[in-house]
Amino acid sequence: GAGVSQSPRYKVAKRGQDVALRCDPISGHVSLFWYQQALGQGPEFLTYFQNEAQLDKSGLPSDRFFAERPEGSVSTLKIQRTQQEDSAVYLCASSFPGYNEQFFGPGTRLTVL
Amino acid sequence: TQLLEQSPQFLSIQEGENLTVYCNSSSVFSSLQWYRQEPGEGPVLLVTVVTGGEVKKLKRLTFQFGDARKDSSLHITAAQPGDTGLYLCAGAWAGSYQLTFGKGTKLSVIP
Numbered sequence: 001g002a003g004v005s006q007s008p009r010y011k012v013a014k015r016g017q018d019v020a021l022r023c024d025p026i027s028g029h030v031s032l033f034w035y036q037q038a039l040g041q042g043p044e045f046l047t048y049f050q051n052e053a054q055l056d057k058s059g060l061p062s063d064r065f066f067a068e069r070p071e072g073s074v075s076t077l078k079i080q081r082t083q084q085e086d087s088a089v090y091l092c093a094s095s096f097p098g099y100n101e102q103f104f105g106p107g108t109r110l111t112v113l
Numbered sequence: 114t115q116l117l118e119q120s121p122q123f124l125s126i127q128e129g130e131n132l133t134v135y136c137n138s139s140s141v142f143s144s145l146q147w148y149r150q151e152p153g154e155g156p157v158l159l160v161t162v163v164t165g166g167e168v169k170k171l172k173r174l175t176f177q178f179g180d181a182r183k184d185s186s187l188h189i190t191a192a193q194p195g196d197t198g199l200y201l202c203a204g205a206w207a208g209s210y211q212l213t214f215g216k217g218t219k220l221s222v223i224p
Binding site: 035055091104105107 | 146153156157158161210211212213214216
């Protein structure tokens, strides 16, 4: 596709459930980023991949958060045992390596009840 | 922690007015981007500035990068309702691939 796509667009989970959020980056973009955006805030960095390698996961808020990109294209962000404070929009972005301009997907809005 | 401060946080103006949004940091950026985000969508890149003192224009939007590369501004001339949205600045520091975002300026342009 022409842009970054994310699915699902909306996810409602009961507290304690596991969720998986998917990101399809722009073809040819080897760098992939995940961000968390709380209501009324700017996006905050979670993790970064270059191809299949996760080079930085310093922004992941707890060990309940896990991201993977096994074949260097599609990425999945998994949140285990969701908590209410996990409610946010999760954004995925991709870019060429060494190039700071990132292209964002529409995000997945996660609501934990 | 490297922070970006944006001001104002909220701005409501009448159609046809001019406005300026500011983005400031105590650190030197290697580059800075401005994004616009609409409700329910991801941020969309407007411009990237790299050189201190650089000015870029995009129709009615003028972006300026400070000489010391620590601050930037976005000026909109004759605002229109279609300019309504959340304007985010995001900075990259030398040697880092991360973008650090400000909290954004929520702009409402009233017809």
